Amino acid sequence: MRASAFVYPWDVNGDPAAAGLVAGLGVAQVTLAAAYHSTRALTPRHPRHRVVTAEHAAVLYPPDDRRWAGRTLRPHPAGDWAPGDAYGEAASALADAGLEVHTWVVLAHNSRLGAEHPDTSVVNAYGDRYPWAPCIAQPATRTYLVDLAAEAAVRPGARGTELESLGWYGLQHLHAHDKTGGVALGEAGQYLMSLCFCPVCREGYGARGLDADELAAAVRAALEPLWRGAPDDGGWAGVEKPLGEANAAATRAWRDEQARTLQEAAVRAVRAAAPDGFRVLLHADPVTYHCGANAGVDPAHVLTVADGVVVPCTGGPALLAPFAEQGRRDAVLAANLTVVSGMGGSPDTLAADAARGRDLGATELRLYHAGLASDTDLTAVREALAAF
Template sequence: MKASAFVYPWDVNGDPEAPARTAALGVAQVTLAAAYHSTRALTPRHPRHRIVTAGHAAVLYPLDDGPAGRWAGRTLRPYPAGDWAPGDAYGEAAEALAQAGLEVHTWVVLAHNSRLGAGHPGTSVVNAYGDRYPWAPCIAQPATRAYLVDLAAEAAVRPGAHGTELESLGWYGLAHLHAHDKTGGVGLGDAGQYLMSLCFCPVCRDGYGGQGLDADELAFAVRAALEPLWQGAPDDGGWAGVEKLLGDRRAAATRAWRDETAGTLQEEAVAAVRAAAPDGFQVLLHADPVSYHCGANAGVEPARVLSVADGVVVPCTGGAGLLAPFAERGREGAVLAANLTVVSGMGGSPGTLAADAARARELGATELRLYHAGLASDGDLAAVRDALLTLR
């Protein structure tokens, strides 16, 4: 199985040993961040630093913002990186990794951007209580969609890249790894997360109207449905739980609006990448086969997304069950990449990588993604090398 390791430019730049060390893992490919959200990252082997703090979502290459550039005169535009990824950080790292014999693919984070929400509050998802989620751009808004589609094309098709992986190309909701997060006091399952992720910005309110719902009545119904959960009632979870809390008709109408909004955005973004890319350029989406799920692995309808993209990257840490719907409803030749965390300190299990990969292959996986070569300890990387040797 072909394997690719995720890396950041700051894992490579300034560390002349990083490219060869990554290649020595036994991977054929790297998935290198070209546009990424804010983060605080460990760099356990870098000769110059141990912690990198990326202060905001940014592109990690020079922005095309000249007078005749893609972003000239536009209100919504990407933000350049700060000193954590100066200049063409992506390009520098990509060249070094390619010289080590690795095939480089871009890693592009899209609808996850707290800086955008802070600077342009009107772009954010608004819940039924009127609270904004600055980390979550509303993907129904025309200007936001245009921004995301153009960012996908620009960040994906970097010089020398053989393909791209598009992350968070869909709805982002309540769930978010926020600094000093204090949102876990009430246990919200799938149903509660969905209700708290429904957007009530003006565009979404109109969208619900197109599905035969009154937006004010829907917001009231959502708040009423959530009230037992705030009081400690169990969340039944799953789509049946949403239908129980909100009612079948309302639940179906909200999902129809959101599924179509996400599906058309995914189609537009993939088409834009293909138009900008050379022949043979691979386009994958980080995806969850449950279309109402939100987050970095965007909820998709498997058959629809696999009719557009070359494949998907599927979260498989803790179990590979999410692969099955893609394998059952996909097409021949589609890439189904099992994404496995190999950082033991982040809940990964590099020691069981060979067994986990074998199980993923049984469920339809054709490739592996290893998260994350730059964050892992030396011991974790040694376990990865051993596992990949057994899989050859």
């Protein structure tokens, strides 16, 4: 099984040993961030720094002014955490170490976009905006995301891309000093709190026979028991029960259509900009109503659009099965495993976890994250890959 390690440019640039260290893990490929959200990241081996603070969502290369001139929605270059063509510098060093470089592009997860253009954000049933979550139903936002996907994915020398957050983002978000865990929301609560009521989505619900005001009131009523401590019924039944099957299905139909057509448009744009043989993968969850970095997709559909998917498997490989069941022998099914023990990963069980993923249809591995892992974690990764 081919393995790839996730890396940030700041893990590599300024550290002459970094590219060789990654190559020495036994991976054939790196997935290198080209467009990324705000973050605070540890760099445990870098000779110049130990903590990098990426203050806002940014592209990690110089954006093309010809593409973005005069446009209200446009990407921002990074600050001093990734100056100039940080992506290109890191990609060259990694390629020189014998690694195949693929881009890592984060799309509908952008707090700066929401801060500068609040009207682009998801609005919940209470009227609260989620500045980290662009509403993917809005035409201008969709155009921005598609163009960003094409530009950030197809960087010089890249052999493929992995598109993250290409779908709905909702309530769930690791925000600075996050304090949203006081009420445990399951799948139903997360969905209800992630339904968007911006003007475009309100119109979309109306086109499916729903009154947006009545729907918002029903969502608030459905959530009220959860705020009082009632257990979340969980799953789609927990949405259907309070909203009614027809109303729940109508909201999902609207959201599924917006996500599906955005994914189609973004992949088309990347392919149009890319050389022959360029591989396009989506970070994906096989349940369409799920939100987040691993966008909810229809497995049967997405594997006719992209070359494959990257699937979260740190908690177990079960999410691979719906993709493997499609029988697409040419599709890439990459099991994404966290190998940073301090972030809930288990590098010591990597070989066994990879084998379980293979048994459920995984064709490749993704290792999150070579730059964040301790030396001890990386030693375990190196030994596991050699054994596997």
